[in-house]
Amino acid sequence: MITASEVSWRYGATPVIDGVDVIARPGRVLGLIGPNGSGKTTLLRLLYGALRSPTGTVTVDGTALKGLSPRETARRLAVVVQESGGETALTVAEMVLLGRGPHLSTFQRAGAADHDIAARCLARVGATHLAARAFGGLSGGERQRVLIARALAQRATHLLLDEPTNHLDIRYQHEILHLVRDLGTCAIVVLHDLNLAARYCDDLVLLGRGDVVAAGPAGEVLDPAILEPVYGIGIRRLDLDGNLHLLFELEART
Numbered sequence: 001m002i003t004a005s006e007v008s009w010r011y012g013a014t015p016v017i018d019g020v021d022v023i024a025r026p027g028r029v030l031g032l033i034g035p036n037g038s039g040k041t042t043l044l045r046l047l048y049g050a051l052r053s054p055t056g057t058v059t060v061d062g063t064a065l066k067g068l069s070p071r072e073t074a075r076r077l078a079v080v081v082q083e084s085g086g087e088t089a090l091t092v093a094e095m096v097l098l099g100r101g102p103h104l105s106t107f108q109r110a111g112a113a114d115h116d117i118a119a120r121c122l123a124r125v126g127a128t129h130l131a132a133r134a135f136g137g138l139s140g141g142e143r144q145r146v147l148i149a150r151a152l153a154q155r156a157t158h159l160l161l162d163e164p165t166n167h168l169d170i171r172y173q174h175e176i177l178h179l180v181r182d183l184g185t186c187a188i189v190v191l192h193d194l195n196l197a198a199r200y201c202d203d204l205v206l207l208g209r210g211d212v213v214a215a216g217p218a219g220e221v222l223d224p225a226i227l228e229p230v231y232g233i234g235i236r237r238l239d240l241d242g243n244l245h246l247l248f249e250l251e252a253r254t
Helices: 040-048 070-076 092-103 112-124 140-153 170-182 194-200 224-231
Strands: 002-011 014-024 029-033 057-060 077-080 158-162 186-190 203-208 211-217 234-240 243-249
Touching: 002 040, 014 029, 014 040, 014 186, 014 203, 014 211, 029 040, 029 194, 040 158, 040 186, 040 203, 070 077, 070 092, 077 140, 092 112, 092 140, 112 140, 140 158, 140 170, 170 186, 170 194, 194 243, 203 224, 211 224, 224 234
Parallel strands: 029 186, 029 203, 077 158, 158 186
Antiparallel strands: 002 014, 002 057, 203 211, 234 243
């Protein structure tokens, strides 16, 4: 479980996150949604410690995040962020093997078991055929799958992802999020696509200008009456065969 209480962040004089509370529960996928500039990525960075909130606290399974060593943090939190990695000379297999680092001592080399875990993680994201390729030469979608494989190889108890479906075609958008959901870990995902959020997230936090507009089960947060004022667009909700779908209109309904 990851909890945040009254966390904040500002860039200069501009507040981006202002006294926000978040709870990500074990075995559930929490989606962070909201328009561009609402603070989703900033909040995610506060939750995994890339930014340190000057207010409030972040805890991981009851332990203050700021009190964890880098190695212990890496054993608990696996993070997939938007990064190009274009300058690295590593192969894909070597990049995924980096995920085993938190489980090795300072001078210990990866063993056969670590290589096996890395290979299985590549297979889970459909990227086995890329193993010998240079990571820097991959497309954006290929890099994203490899970075997720690296996070899986880390075997952390919590997974945090910043727009993991970015650059991916429709098939892999669904395959990656289905994989995240099936892991059964505590996962936090930043998403722009509300229909993907509806399909794969158990809970949602809707941000608007740094504040939490709504939080709770996905079916409750994805209410047109809640979403329309935040996104400034008309929204129709359809419930078909137990699945929630949102349709968008340029003019808000009256």
